[in-house]
Amino acid sequence: MATSDASAAESQYAAIGLDLGGSSIKYALVDSAGKLVESTFGQATTPEGAHPDAVAQVMTEIIGELQRLTGEELDGIPAGVTVPGVVIDGVVHTAANIDEAWIGLDATAMLGQLLGREVSVLNDADAAGMAEVYAGAGSQAGRPIKGSTLLLTLGTGIGSAFFRDGVLFPNVEFGHLEIDGFNAESKAAARVMREENLSWEQYIARLQRYLSHVEFLCSPDLIVIGGAISEDHEQFLPQLKLRAKLVPAEYNNAAGVLGAAHRALHSGT
Template sequence: MDVFGVDIGGSGIKGAPVDVGRGELAEDRFKVLTPQPATPHAVADSVAEVVAHFGRPAGPVGVTFPGVVVGGTTRTAANVDGSWVGQDAAGLIGERLGAPVTVLNDADAAGLAEMRFGAGAGRRGTVLVLTFGTGIGSALFVDGTLVPNTELGHLELEGHDAETRASSRAREEEGLNWRHWARRVQRYLAHVERLFSPDLFVIGGGVSRKADKFLPLIEGVSAEIVPARLENNAGIVGAAMAAAAAAPGGAP
């Protein structure tokens, strides 16, 4: 069964049909730049452009969002326009696409995919999936069950919002080498470990493709640390999984 997934990020919006039984993209993903300013209607138009690249959606569409999402409504907005706060995102995007839409936090979507098909598959205990990109997203799982909307990228770290120090964007904007950036990530992981005592960290986002350049440099963290297997496609896959689950007769 192919279901469409779209991943809204602070810098890009990408999507593809997904084989939700296998956790794989059914076609190569298509990406457009996130509009600036990233207002609800502008982003909805970009989502429609991504979906239209593959034709009219034949079924439900899953969409990720960089912020807290409750019942399809966006409660916070990170790295997009503040007018998203209080927006019925599922209704807005669904009307634009002419299809049923499920909206969820972007890191939660990536986490769902990694826990079903990736590095967290079959793992019990406490697992934290962290996505490093424009910001830092987090998905917390306890014995395989998601605790939604944790948004741990906004914890305070050394007097700053953590993602302004340890995100992939911070590394690029400040021109940090891998060793310097790894020290920041290490301090962030140590802080999160003190709060949640996870058994496993799964490191995702676009930077997961280069995990060999920084994960071996991280020390002093007790939990196991592994790179995400689905890399930067996890959000698309997880969005499609959520849409399939929300459809009538969908799997939990």
């Protein structure tokens, strides 16, 4: 694996974040303080089918583009990569909207070899949660808020990440809870509001049922609501009645990138 400790130490850039989705791969560099370098944020089209080899090729091209953009080689700088699936010790166990060839793959080893650097791989919702807990709505003065924090991303489905005093419990799947005989995200994901032409009042009732059940199961102190719908948080968050504090996410498109890069920065700690 090609690394250069000297070049990494001299660079103002500390890690690369790569957020793999079914339609796009978002990316950016972060600095040594873990802050997103906004001028490097971008996205590339996910190759059709999202086979691991094809994804690795696009990620190699992304790193090349970042090198051209910054004028630096970026050798030795670690990368964090999100995957839409369960990831345990770098091995992918499920795959949503990506090729089934990911299942059973040691993605950390494969991507580390092909990208020529240390790579950390984690679930995409966990990465978004890390961004919020360490730099966004779940943090205070750059440190995680004490207690239990739950991130829920409301979109095509429902992604979830759970933390206790800033420590991640990986791969929780609160979007797939069975409530009233249905998979929760089939009734409470943001997409159903559009698909079923629900009013805010109707959608809020479904969200209240879902969140009340989640609160009963894990008693979070703070719930951070992400996904594009969080931009309209004033329409629905004040109407929800829970013991937990409810707040909108600070990061949306960049959350996975930032969280992945944070994991890369702290993979040895």
